[in-house]
Amino acid sequence: MNAYDLTLAGAPLKALSTGALWWPDQGLLCVSDLHLGKSERIARRGGTILPPYETRDTLTRLAADLALTHARTVVCLGDSFDDLGAAQALPEAEKLWINRLQAGRSWIWVEGNHDPGPVELGGSHLAELALAPLTFRHIAQPTSSAEVSGHYHPKASLSLGGRTVTRPAFVYDSDRLIMPAYGTYTGGLDTRAAAFAPLMRADARAVLTGKTAIAVPMPR
Amino acid sequence: MRALPPLFENWFSTKGWSIHPHQQQMLDRADAPSLLLIAPTGGGKTLSGFLPTLIDLADGTHQGMHTLYISPLKALAADIQRNLMTPVEEMGLPITIEARTGDTTATRRKRQRADPPHIFLTTPESLALLVSYDDAPRMFRGLKRVVIDEIHALAESKRGDQMMLALARLQTICPNLKRVGLSATVEDPAAIAHLMACHPDPCDILLADPGPAPDIQMLRTTQAPPWSGGGAAYAIPAVLEQIKQHKTTLIFHNTRAQAEIFFHNLWLANDDSLPIGIHHGSLDRDQRARVEAAMVRGDLRAIVCTGSLDLGIDWGDVDLVIQIGAPKNVKRLVQRIGRANHRYNAPSKALLVPANRFEVVECVAALEAVLAGDLDGEPRGAGPRDVLCQHILITACAGPFDADRLFAEITSAGAYAALSRQDFEDCLTFCATGGYALRAYDRWQRLLQRPDGLWQLRDPRAARAIRMNIGTIQDSDTLKVRMRRNRGGKPLGEIEESFAATLTPGDTFLIGGQIVRYEGLRDMTVEVSRDAAKKPKIATFTGTKFATSTQLSARVQQMFTQDSWPELPDHTAQWLALQRKVSQLPQPGRLLIESFPHDGRAQTVVYGFAGRNGMQTLGLLLTKRMEELGLSPLGFVATDYATLIWGLDPVEDPAPLFDLPALQDGLETWLAGNAVMKRTFRASATIAGLIERNAPSARKSGRQATFSSDILYDTLHKYDPEHLMLQITREEALRGLVDFGRIKEMLDRVGNRIDHRSLSRVTPLAAPLFLEMGRVPVKGDAEERLLAQEAARLMEQSGLAQITPAASSQPRWRNGQ
Structure with missing residues (x-):
C-alpha cells in the first residue's frame, strides 16, 4: 500500500495513492465521487455513447483497495452514482459485484448532490456520518472542522521544469480534508479554483495520487 | 468551340481582355460531369469556374440556386463575392450572390435556406451543416454546378473528405450536378481528380499554361545566420531593405511564434516607420480584418504572416514574397511564391531566408528542386472512417435513411x-x-432501425448536439487574451491553454507584435497589461508543423556527401566542415547517433532524416526502449532530420535500441500508451462524435471540467481493445502523426550501419535541436523521480516540512507497508 500519512483532528489517516482514504483505527475505507453509471446517464439523456466500462473499472480498483486494507467499514462519500436512475440501471452483474464487496462489512452510502436519495443496494444510507472525532459529508461546510468531504474533485498541478503534471489530489489542512474523485469517468477542479480559497487555510497541502502519494503545499 | 455571348464578348473587350485558352476550354466542356483545372495563381481561375454559370444565368430564367461555390477559407468566399459582383454589375446580369460561413447572422441564414441565391458561396463545414437539415432538398433544388476553389488545399485534409461526402449527398438530391475543381500547381493532378469525381463518372483534367518560371533566390545578407534558432533576426536589415525596394511584400513564416518574434524585431529596426502589419490565425478576428482591409487599400508595405495567407485571396499588389525559414515542402513553396505578381504571365519574385545554418542547406536543396520542377507529395490513402462516422450522423439529422x-x-x-x-x-x-x-x-x-428498415435518430433532440459538432478541424484548447481593464479590455488574440498554464504573473510574451505581461486568469480569459521594458517569453502557438518531404530530405542528405560546398555561403560550409571535424556528417545509408552531456542531462541525437512525424515516432519508440533498459529518458524533441532525447542516464551502446523487430514488437504496446496516440484518439473521437466539443459556455462555468479524453482512451484500451475507435486511432496515427513507414524504410536501409559518437559537448549539427518547440515528455520513471524531488523541495521551501499541521508525528514517505 502506498500512502501518505496525515492527521486530522488527532485521527491518524492514510491518504492512499489510489485516491481512497484509510482510517486504520476504525478499519474504515472512504471513497468519494464514484459516479457509477455515468455512461448510462449520458446515453439516456441523448448524449454520446461512451464506453460502458467505467463502473467495472471503478469497482475493480475499489475491490483492490478493499483486499489490501481488509476494511470493516466502507464509506462512499456521495455522488456514488451519477444519478438515482443510473443506480437503478446498473447491470445485474455489477449490482451483484457490489453485493459481494459489501459482504461481511458495514457499508455506508452518504448522499451527494447527484444521488440525494436511497438506492436499492445493500448498506445504509445517511445524509452524513459522524464518527468521533470526524464527520463525513459530501459537501464541505466552511464553518465546520474535523470534516472529511468530497464533491469538488480536487486536482493539483505542479510545474516540473517546463512540464506540468496534473493529478487528482486530496487537499487538507487542520480543519478538513477534501477527497479526490475515485470514479473512472470523473474530471477534476484545479486547486487554484476560487471554490477552494474560502475552505482551505494558508498552510493547506495537496496529496497527489498516482503511482505514489506525494504531498505538496496546496497550489493556489 | 462555344462562343461567348455578345454581352460577355463586349464586356471582355471593354476591359481590354481576351479570354484565356483555359477559360475557353472550361466553357467548351461545361457539361462534363467533373472537370479539374490546374492553373497557376493569377490565371483567372475563378472566372474560368464561373463563366459557364454567369452565361447560363444571364437570361434570368433560372429558379433557385444554380451554382454552389466552396472554398477552404471564409475570407476567400467573401473575396470571391466581391470579385464576382464586378462582372455581374457591369453587365447588369440578373444574378444574386450570397455567402454563408460561420460568421453569417442567424436571420440571414434562415432566409438563405428559404430563398437561396443563384450563386451560393460557402465552406465545407457550412455545407455539411446545410445537408444535415431536412429541408436540404428544397434549398438545393435546381442546383446545376458546384465550383470547388483551392481544391489542392482541401484535398490534403479531412476537410476535403467531409466536403466530398457532403457533395455525394447533394448529388443524390440533384443528379445532374456538374463538378468543377480549381487547383494550384500540384505534383499529382490525377489524385485530386480521383477524389473529386462522382464515381463511376470520370473527372477530366485541364492543365493551363504554367506561366514563366519564378525568379527565386536566397536573400543575401552581410551577417551570417546563427548556428541555431528560428527567428532570422540577423536578416532584419536586409529584409527591411527589400521592403523599401518593393511595393508590397509578403513575409511568410512557418509558425505563429516565429512570425510574432520576427515582427517584433522588424518593428524595432523600422526606423523609417514603414507601415508593416502582422497576420496569423491566433490573432483576434477584428485585428486580422483591419490588417486585411489595410492591405486591400494598399496601405501596407509588408505583412508578416503564416499559412493564414497561403490561399489565393487577392490582397492587392504583392510584388515580392519572402519565405523565412526552410520551406519544408517544395510544392508549398511554389504555391507561396505564386502569391507575388498576382498577374498572369509575369514571373513571381521570391526570396528565401534561412533562419539558421541548417536551413541554409535545406533552402539550397529546395531552390534546386524548384528549378528542376521537382514537386513533392505523399499519397493520402483511403478516406478516414472518423469522418465517415460524422457523415452518417449528419445524414441521420436530415431524416430517416436507408x-x-x-x-x-x-x-x-x-x-x-x-x-x-x-x-x-x-x-x-x-x-x-x-x-x-x-x-x-x-x-x-x-440511431434506431425502424420496422421499415430505415435508420433514424432515437431522440430527435440529439440533432442539435450533432450539428454543433460538425467539422474536422481540431481546435486546440485556447484561451482568449485581453488587456486588463475595469470592464474587459481589448481582445488581442488567443494562446494555447497549455502555454497559459506555464505562465505566472509577471511573465511576458508576445502577441500581435506587442509584449504583454501576464496578470492572471479571469473567467477563462488571460488578462495582460502592456509591458515594453522586458524581453518576452515566447508564446508557443500551434502553427501547423509540416514534415519535410522525403524528396527534400534526400536532397539534403546527398549534399552532406560532398567534399566541399561551393553552392553554400561560407559560414554554412564552414559549419558543416566543423561538424565533420568534431564528429561527422550523417551519410546516406548509415545512421549517425551522437551522445553527449548538456544542461545536466544525458543527451542523445539520432539523425534519421525521416521527416518530423517519423522522427517523432522514432523518439517515442526509442524512449520506450530506453525506459525498458533503465536509462530513465525524460523526453524528446523531433525535427525533420533528427530526434533529440534527454534523460538521466547516458546511452552507451545504441545497438540494442535499434533492433527493428524489437521496435516493431514494441509498436503495438507502444501505440497503446503514448501521448501522440492519445492526441490522435481525441481528434478522431471528436470527429466521429464520441466526444462532443466543449461548448464555450460549459468551459466558462469552470466547474469540474468534463473528464479528459485520455481516460476514455485508457478505458477502451483496457476493456475493448478491438473497438472501432481504437482501430481508427491506429490507422490515423500510422499514416499521419506516426508515419512509421518512413522509420521502417530508414531502418531497413541502414541495417546495422550505425555510427555512434560519444562526445563531451554539443555538436554543431545538434545545437539547433535545443531550441526546438514541441518537446514531448516521457511519463515514466524519471517523472516520478523528479516529482518526488520537486515535492521535497517545495515542502522544504514553504517551511511545511518542518512544521506539523496537527498534533501528530511528522509526515513521512512510505514505500509499501
Missing part, C-alpha cells in the same frame, strides 16, 4: 470508393450503439 442507399452514395466519393461494406457497417453500428463488445444500455442507442 443503409444500402447511403452506402452507394458514400462509395461514389473518390476517397471512399474502395470502402468495404463491413467497414461501413462497423461505422453505422458505432453511430447507433457505440459498437462496444459489452452491450450495456441498448435502449439508449443513438
Whole structure:
C-alpha cells in the first residue's frame, strides 16, 4: 500500500495513492465521487455513447483497495452514482459485484448532490456520518472542522521544469480534508479554483495520487 | 468551340481582355460531369469556374440556386463575392450572390435556406451543416454546378473528405450536378481528380499554361545566420531593405511564434516607420480584418504572416514574397511564391531566408528542386472512417435513411470508393450503439432501425448536439487574451491553454507584435497589461508543423556527401566542415547517433532524416526502449532530420535500441500508451462524435471540467481493445502523426550501419535541436523521480516540512507497508 500519512483532528489517516482514504483505527475505507453509471446517464439523456466500462473499472480498483486494507467499514462519500436512475440501471452483474464487496462489512452510502436519495443496494444510507472525532459529508461546510468531504474533485498541478503534471489530489489542512474523485469517468477542479480559497487555510497541502502519494503545499 | 455571348464578348473587350485558352476550354466542356483545372495563381481561375454559370444565368430564367461555390477559407468566399459582383454589375446580369460561413447572422441564414441565391458561396463545414437539415432538398433544388476553389488545399485534409461526402449527398438530391475543381500547381493532378469525381463518372483534367518560371533566390545578407534558432533576426536589415525596394511584400513564416518574434524585431529596426502589419490565425478576428482591409487599400508595405495567407485571396499588389525559414515542402513553396505578381504571365519574385545554418542547406536543396520542377507529395490513402462516422450522423439529422442507399452514395466519393461494406457497417453500428463488445444500455442507442428498415435518430433532440459538432478541424484548447481593464479590455488574440498554464504573473510574451505581461486568469480569459521594458517569453502557438518531404530530405542528405560546398555561403560550409571535424556528417545509408552531456542531462541525437512525424515516432519508440533498459529518458524533441532525447542516464551502446523487430514488437504496446496516440484518439473521437466539443459556455462555468479524453482512451484500451475507435486511432496515427513507414524504410536501409559518437559537448549539427518547440515528455520513471524531488523541495521551501499541521508525528514517505 502506498500512502501518505496525515492527521486530522488527532485521527491518524492514510491518504492512499489510489485516491481512497484509510482510517486504520476504525478499519474504515472512504471513497468519494464514484459516479457509477455515468455512461448510462449520458446515453439516456441523448448524449454520446461512451464506453460502458467505467463502473467495472471503478469497482475493480475499489475491490483492490478493499483486499489490501481488509476494511470493516466502507464509506462512499456521495455522488456514488451519477444519478438515482443510473443506480437503478446498473447491470445485474455489477449490482451483484457490489453485493459481494459489501459482504461481511458495514457499508455506508452518504448522499451527494447527484444521488440525494436511497438506492436499492445493500448498506445504509445517511445524509452524513459522524464518527468521533470526524464527520463525513459530501459537501464541505466552511464553518465546520474535523470534516472529511468530497464533491469538488480536487486536482493539483505542479510545474516540473517546463512540464506540468496534473493529478487528482486530496487537499487538507487542520480543519478538513477534501477527497479526490475515485470514479473512472470523473474530471477534476484545479486547486487554484476560487471554490477552494474560502475552505482551505494558508498552510493547506495537496496529496497527489498516482503511482505514489506525494504531498505538496496546496497550489493556489 | 462555344462562343461567348455578345454581352460577355463586349464586356471582355471593354476591359481590354481576351479570354484565356483555359477559360475557353472550361466553357467548351461545361457539361462534363467533373472537370479539374490546374492553373497557376493569377490565371483567372475563378472566372474560368464561373463563366459557364454567369452565361447560363444571364437570361434570368433560372429558379433557385444554380451554382454552389466552396472554398477552404471564409475570407476567400467573401473575396470571391466581391470579385464576382464586378462582372455581374457591369453587365447588369440578373444574378444574386450570397455567402454563408460561420460568421453569417442567424436571420440571414434562415432566409438563405428559404430563398437561396443563384450563386451560393460557402465552406465545407457550412455545407455539411446545410445537408444535415431536412429541408436540404428544397434549398438545393435546381442546383446545376458546384465550383470547388483551392481544391489542392482541401484535398490534403479531412476537410476535403467531409466536403466530398457532403457533395455525394447533394448529388443524390440533384443528379445532374456538374463538378468543377480549381487547383494550384500540384505534383499529382490525377489524385485530386480521383477524389473529386462522382464515381463511376470520370473527372477530366485541364492543365493551363504554367506561366514563366519564378525568379527565386536566397536573400543575401552581410551577417551570417546563427548556428541555431528560428527567428532570422540577423536578416532584419536586409529584409527591411527589400521592403523599401518593393511595393508590397509578403513575409511568410512557418509558425505563429516565429512570425510574432520576427515582427517584433522588424518593428524595432523600422526606423523609417514603414507601415508593416502582422497576420496569423491566433490573432483576434477584428485585428486580422483591419490588417486585411489595410492591405486591400494598399496601405501596407509588408505583412508578416503564416499559412493564414497561403490561399489565393487577392490582397492587392504583392510584388515580392519572402519565405523565412526552410520551406519544408517544395510544392508549398511554389504555391507561396505564386502569391507575388498576382498577374498572369509575369514571373513571381521570391526570396528565401534561412533562419539558421541548417536551413541554409535545406533552402539550397529546395531552390534546386524548384528549378528542376521537382514537386513533392505523399499519397493520402483511403478516406478516414472518423469522418465517415460524422457523415452518417449528419445524414441521420436530415431524416430517416436507408443503409444500402447511403452506402452507394458514400462509395461514389473518390476517397471512399474502395470502402468495404463491413467497414461501413462497423461505422453505422458505432453511430447507433457505440459498437462496444459489452452491450450495456441498448435502449439508449443513438440511431434506431425502424420496422421499415430505415435508420433514424432515437431522440430527435440529439440533432442539435450533432450539428454543433460538425467539422474536422481540431481546435486546440485556447484561451482568449485581453488587456486588463475595469470592464474587459481589448481582445488581442488567443494562446494555447497549455502555454497559459506555464505562465505566472509577471511573465511576458508576445502577441500581435506587442509584449504583454501576464496578470492572471479571469473567467477563462488571460488578462495582460502592456509591458515594453522586458524581453518576452515566447508564446508557443500551434502553427501547423509540416514534415519535410522525403524528396527534400534526400536532397539534403546527398549534399552532406560532398567534399566541399561551393553552392553554400561560407559560414554554412564552414559549419558543416566543423561538424565533420568534431564528429561527422550523417551519410546516406548509415545512421549517425551522437551522445553527449548538456544542461545536466544525458543527451542523445539520432539523425534519421525521416521527416518530423517519423522522427517523432522514432523518439517515442526509442524512449520506450530506453525506459525498458533503465536509462530513465525524460523526453524528446523531433525535427525533420533528427530526434533529440534527454534523460538521466547516458546511452552507451545504441545497438540494442535499434533492433527493428524489437521496435516493431514494441509498436503495438507502444501505440497503446503514448501521448501522440492519445492526441490522435481525441481528434478522431471528436470527429466521429464520441466526444462532443466543449461548448464555450460549459468551459466558462469552470466547474469540474468534463473528464479528459485520455481516460476514455485508457478505458477502451483496457476493456475493448478491438473497438472501432481504437482501430481508427491506429490507422490515423500510422499514416499521419506516426508515419512509421518512413522509420521502417530508414531502418531497413541502414541495417546495422550505425555510427555512434560519444562526445563531451554539443555538436554543431545538434545545437539547433535545443531550441526546438514541441518537446514531448516521457511519463515514466524519471517523472516520478523528479516529482518526488520537486515535492521535497517545495515542502522544504514553504517551511511545511518542518512544521506539523496537527498534533501528530511528522509526515513521512512510505514505500509499501
